[in-house]
Amino acid sequence: MQDKLMLMIPGPTPVAESTLLALAKAPIGHRTPEFSAIFADAIAKLKWLHQTANDVLILAASGTGAMEAGIINFLSKGDRVLVGDNGKFGERWAEVCDAYGLQTERLRAEWGQPLDPEAFRVALEADTAKTIAAVIVTHSETSAGVLNDLETINRHVKKHGRALMMVDAVTSLGATNVPVDAWGLDVVASGSQKAYAIPPGLGFVAVSAKAWAAYQTANLPRYYLDLGKYRKDAAKDTTPFTPAINLIVALQASLTQMQQEGLANIFCPPPTATNATRAAMKALGLGLLADDAHASDAITAVVPPAGLEAEKIRKALQQKFDIAMAGGQDHLKGKVFRMGHLGFVSDRDVLTAIAALEATLQGLAWSFPSGAGSPRQSPT
Amino acid sequence: MQDKLMLMIPGPTPVAESTLLALAKAPIGHRTPEFSAIFADAIAKLKWLHQTANDVLILAASGTGAMEAGIINFLSKGDRVLVGDNGKFGERWAEVCDAYGLQTERLRAEWGQPLDPEAFRVALEADTAKTIAAVIVTHSETSAGVLNDLETINRHVKKHGRALMMVDAVTSLGATNVPVDAWGLDVVASGSQKAYAIPPGLGFVAVSAKAWAAYQTANLPRYYLDLGKYRKDAAKDTTPFTPAINLIVALQASLTQMQQEGLANIFCPPPTATNATRAAMKALGLGLLADDAHASDAITAVVPPAGLEAEKIRKALQQKFDIAMAGGQDHLKGKVFRMGHLGFVSDRDVLTAIAALEATLQGLAWSFPSGAGSPRQSPT
Numbered sequence: 168m169q170d171k172l173m174l175m176i177p178g179p180t181p182v183a184e185s186t187l188l189a190l191a192k193a194p195i196g197h198r199t200p201e202f203s204a205i206f207a208d209a210i211a212k213l214k215w216l217h218q219t220a221n222d223v224l225i226l227a228a229s230g231t232g233a234m235e236a237g238i239i240n241f242l243s244k245g246d247r248v249l250v251g252d253n254g255k256f257g258e259r260w261a262e263v264c265d266a267y268g269l270q271t272e273r274l275r276a277e278w279g280q281p282l283d284p285e286a287f288r289v290a291l292e293a294d295t296a297k298t299i300a301a302v303i304v305t306h307s308e309t310s311a312g313v314l315n316d317l318e319t320i321n322r323h324v325k326k327h328g329r330a331l332m333m334v335d336a337v338t339s340l341g342a343t344n345v346p347v348d349a350w351g352l353d354v355v356a357s358g359s360q361k362a363y364a365i366p367p368g369l370g371f372v373a374v375s376a377k378a379w380a381a382y383q384t385a386n387l388p389r390y391y392l393d394l395g396k397y398r399k400d401a402a403k404d405t406t407p408f409t410p411a412i413n414l415i416v417a418l419q420a421s422l423t424q425m426q427q428e429g430l431a432n433i434f435c436p437p438p439t440a441t442n443a444t445r446a447a448m449k450a451l452g453l454g455l456l457a458d459d460a461h462a463s464d465a466i467t468a469v470v471p472p473a474g475l476e477a478e479k480i481r482k483a484l485q486q487k488f489d490i491a492m493a494g495g496q497d498h499l500k501g502k503v504f505r506m507g508h509l510g511f512v513s514d515r516d517v518l519t520a521i522a523a524l525e526a527t528l529q530g531l532a533w534s535f536p537s538g539a540g541s542p543r544q545s546p547t
Numbered sequence: 548m549q550d551k552l553m554l555m556i557p558g559p560t561p562v563a564e565s566t567l568l569a570l571a572k573a574p575i576g577h578r579t580p581e582f583s584a585i586f587a588d589a590i591a592k593l594k595w596l597h598q599t600a601n602d603v604l605i606l607a608a609s610g611t612g613a614m615e616a617g618i619i620n621f622l623s624k625g626d627r628v629l630v631g632d633n634g635k636f637g638e639r640w641a642e643v644c645d646a647y648g649l650q651t652e653r654l655r656a657e658w659g660q661p662l663d664p665e666a667f668r669v670a671l672e673a674d675t676a677k678t679i680a681a682v683i684v685t686h687s688e689t690s691a692g693v694l695n696d697l698e699t700i701n702r703h704v705k706k707h708g709r710a711l712m713m714v715d716a717v718t719s720l721g722a723t724n725v726p727v728d729a730w731g732l733d734v735v736a737s738g739s740q741k742a743y744a745i746p747p748g749l750g751f752v753a754v755s756a757k758a759w760a761a762y763q764t765a766n767l768p769r770y771y772l773d774l775g776k777y778r779k780d781a782a783k784d785t786t787p788f789t790p791a792i793n794l795i796v797a798l799q800a801s802l803t804q805m806q807q808e809g810l811a812n813i814f815c816p817p818p819t820a821t822n823a824t825r826a827a828m829k830a831l832g833l834g835l836l837a838d839d840a841h842a843s844d845a846i847t848a849v850v851p852p853a854g855l856e857a858e859k860i861r862k863a864l865q866q867k868f869d870i871a872m873a874g875g876q877d878h879l880k881g882k883v884f885r886m887g888h889l890g891f892v893s894d895r896d897v898l899t900a901i902a903a904l905e906a907t908l909q910g911l912a913w914s915f916p917s918g919a920g921s922p923r924q925s926p927t
Contacts, residue, residue, distance in 0.1 A: 172573065174573075174575075179574040179576065179577070181573070187571045187573065188571060190571055191568065191570055193550075193552065193554075193561070193567065194562060194740070194746045194747070195559075196871050196873075197747075198873070198874075227747065227748050228608055229789045229791075230788075231771050232608070232771040266770045266773075358789070360789060366793040367574070367577075367607065367792055367793075368607050368748045368792075388646050388647045388768065389646065390647075391608065391609070391612040391772070408612070409558065409747045410747065411791070411794075412559060412740075412746055412747055413746040413748070491579070493576075494578075
C-alpha cells in the first residue's frame with residue numbers, strides 16, 4: 168500500500184514525524200549565529216549519547232566515511248594494525264587499511280561467530296616492541312547480527328598501552344551501551360541512519376586526547392576527511408566545509424527526543440526488542456545466526472530451516488504487509504534474513520513485525536503452534 | 548520575523564516547497580528496486596544538466612569532498628598539476644593537491660580578477676615533455692564573484708593533449724552553461740546546495756573516459772572517495788555506501804522542476820539576474836569586485852565605497868528585511884558583501900533584494916537617486 172512501508176532493516180531506520188518535519192524546514196545559512204547554536208546543541212547532545220567529554224565531530228558522509236576518517240587521521244604509512252573481521256564491515260575496515268598502505272593483520276571469525284578476545288590478547292601481549300598502532304573492531308557486526316565483546320578486547324588494548332582502540336559503532340551507538348570515556352575508547356564512528364533515527368548522510372567520530380596526540384605525527388593524506396580541520400572549527404561552533412544543514416537540524420530534533428527518553432531507556436533494558444525478537448524466532452522454529460550471548464541489539468540475523476526460503480519470506484512480508492526486512496550479504500545471500508530493531512522502533516513495532524512474520528510463515532505452510540511468536544514472548 | 552528568512556547567499560540557496568516535502572518523505576530502503584528507480588532517474592537528469600553522456604556520480608559529501616574525489620582518483624603521487632588560484636576555492640584545490648604530495652603549481656590572479664588563460668597557454672605549451680597531468684580551475688570563484696574563462700583555458704588544455712581538465716563547477720553548474728561533452732571537460736564537480744536548489748549534503752562528479760583511463764594507474768590512496776566503486780555500483784543503479792536517501796529524493800524532485808523549466812531558461816538568458824543585480828549596484832553607487840566581462844552568474848561581490856560598511860549593510864538587511872547576504876571571506880572580510888542569485892531564485896527575488904538594499908542604504912543615509920536600483924534596471 169502506498170506510503171505504508173514499515174522499515175525493519177538495519178538502516179535506514181524509521182524516522183519520527185517530528186524529525187522529518189525538522190528535516191523539511193527551509194535551510195538557513197551555515198555561517199550564522201542561528202546555525203551555530205543548533206550545531207553546538209547537537210554536538211552537546213552527541214557527547215551525552217557517547218557518554219564522553221571527547222570531541223564528537225560531524226561529517227557530511229556515510230558511516231564508512233566517518234570510520235575511514237577515524238582510521239586515517241591517526242596512523243601513518245606502514246603502521247601495524249589489528250583488524251577484527253567477522254563480517255562485511257570488519258572486512259571493509261581491513262580494506263581501508265590496505266588501501267592506505269598499513270600493515271594490516273586480520274583476526275578472523277566466521278560470520279555469525281563473535282571475535283575471540285583471546286586472539287587479541289595473545290597478539291597484543293606478544294607485541295613487546297609495541298609495534299601495534301591500532302586495534303580496529305566492529306562493535307555490532309550488522310551483516311551477521313553479532314555484538315563483539317568490545318569491553319574485553321578494549322581491556323587488552325589498554326594493557327598494551329600504545330595501540331589506539333578504534334571502534335565501528337555504527338549499529339551499536341544509541342542501541343547498545345557504549346560508554347566511551349568509562350572504557351577509554353579512542354575513536355568511535357557511527358552514522359545517522361541507525362539508532363539516531365534520522366535519514367542517512369551524516370557520520371560521527373568521537374576522538375580521544377590520545378588519538379589527537381597520534382594525529383600530530385600521522386601522515387596519511389587527507390583533506391575532506393581531515394578531522395583536525397573539523398576539530399578546529401567545532402571549537403568555534405562551525406565546520407570547515409558546508410555542513411549538511413537540514414540533516415543537522417533533524418539530528419538536533421532526534422537527539423532531543425532521545426534525551427527525553429533517557430540513556431537507560433534507549434539502551435534496550437530487558438526485556439529488550441532483541442530478546443523478544445530472538446525468543447519469537449525460536450518459538451516459530453527459525454534458527455538464529457548469532458548465539459544469545461553475542462546478539463546485536465540492532466539486528467537479528469535469522470536462518471530459516473530447510474523447507475523455508477529467506478528470500479520468499481522477505482518478499483511475502485513486503486508484498487502482503489509492507490514490512491521491509493534485509494536479506495543476507497555476500498555469501499549469506501539467500502541464506503538469512505535480517506530484522507532490524509533499532510532507531511525509532513517501539514515494542515509495538517516489534518510485536519507487529521513478529522505477528523506479520525507469523526502470518527507469513529502460515530501462508531508459506533510452515534507449521535508451528537499458532538501465536539507461538541507474539542503473545543508468549545511479547546515485550547512487556 | 549520567524550521563518551521569514553530569504554536566502555540571497557551563494558549557498559545554501561532557497562529550496563522549493565515541493566523539494567522540501569520530497570526531502571521530508573519517510574526514507575525507504577536503499578537496496579530496493581524503488582530506490583534504484585529514483586536513483587537512476589536522478590542520474591539521468593544530472594547527465595541532462597551536465598550535457599554529458601559521461602558518468603555523473605553522487606556522493607554523500609559536500610562540494611569539497613566531490614572535488615577532492617575528482618582530483619585524487621585520477622592522479623599519482625608526484626604528478627605535476629597546474630592550479631588556477633584567484634580566490635578561496637582555487638586556494639583550496641591547491642591545498643588538496645599539496646596534501647596528497649602532488650607537484651602543485653599555482654597560477655594566480657588577485658581576488659576579483661579572472662585567471663589569465665594566457666598563463667595557462669604558456670605553461671602548457673612549454674611542457675613539451677608532457678609532464679602536466681592535470682589543470683584544475685574553479686569556474687565560478689564564489690569568494691570573489693568571478694567567472695573564469697574555462698572555455699579558453701580548456702582549449703589550451705586540449706591542445707596539450709595529456710593533461711586532464713578538472714573543474715570546480717560548484718557555483719556554475721546549473722547557473723551557467725557548462726557543456727561538459729561539447730568542451731570535453733574531464734572532471735566536473737558540483738554540490739547540491741547551489742544551483743540544484745536542494746539542501747547541502749550531496750556532491751556530484753562527472754568523469755570522462757579519458758579520466759577513467761587515468762584512474763587505472765592513479766595511485767593516491769582513497770576508499771570512501773574512490774570513484775571507481777561508485778561507478779561500478781551506479782551501473783547497477785546502486786551505491787557502494789549508504790546513500791543520503793532523502794537528499795536524493797529531493798534531488799530528483801528539484802531536477803524534475805529544472806527540466807520543466809528547460810536548459811535555456813535556467814542558464815539565465817539575458818536580462819539575467821546577474822545583469823540586473825550588477826546594474827542596480829552601479830546605479831546605487833556601489834562598486835563591483837569583478838568586472839562585467841568576468842561576472843559570475845551565481846554571485847555578485849559588492850564593494851561599498853568609503854562611507855559605507857559592508858557588514859553594516861548586511862546586518863541591516865538581515866534585521867530589517869530578513870534577507871541574508873554573505874560577507875567577504877579571508878582578506879575580503881568586511882570589505883565586500885556578496886549577493887547570491889542562483890538556485891530557486893526568481894526575478895521577483897532579485898527585485899525584492901535590490902529594493903530592500905535600496906531602503907537599507909537610505910536608512911544608512913547613503914544618497915543616490917531614489918529608485919535608482921530597481922525600476923530602471925529591473926529584469927523583464
